Amino acid sequence: MPVYDYHCTDCHKTFEQALTLHQHDSNRVRCPHCGSKNIEQEAAAFYAVTSKKSA
Ligand SMILES: [Zn+2]
Numbered sequence: 001m002p003v004y005d006y007h008c009t010d011c012h013k014t015f016e017q018a019l020t021l022h023q024h025d026s027n028r029v030r031c032p033h034c035g036s037k038n039i040e041q042e043a044a045a046f047y048a049v050t051s052k053k054s055a
Helices: 021-026
Strands: 003-008 014-018 039-041
Touching: none
Parallel strands: none
Antiparallel strands: 003 014, 003 039
């Protein structure tokens, strides 16, 4: 299950949510700190993972 990073624009905290693609698409994520829906998804580091290093 992919993990997404979010930033709450109300309490200015960041948090991670493990979501299925369906949950992610349905946009049901809320801030676990204040319950706000005013959140922004941060850049998905999940996709930046590489198995090879071309140093
Ligand atoms: Zn919040």
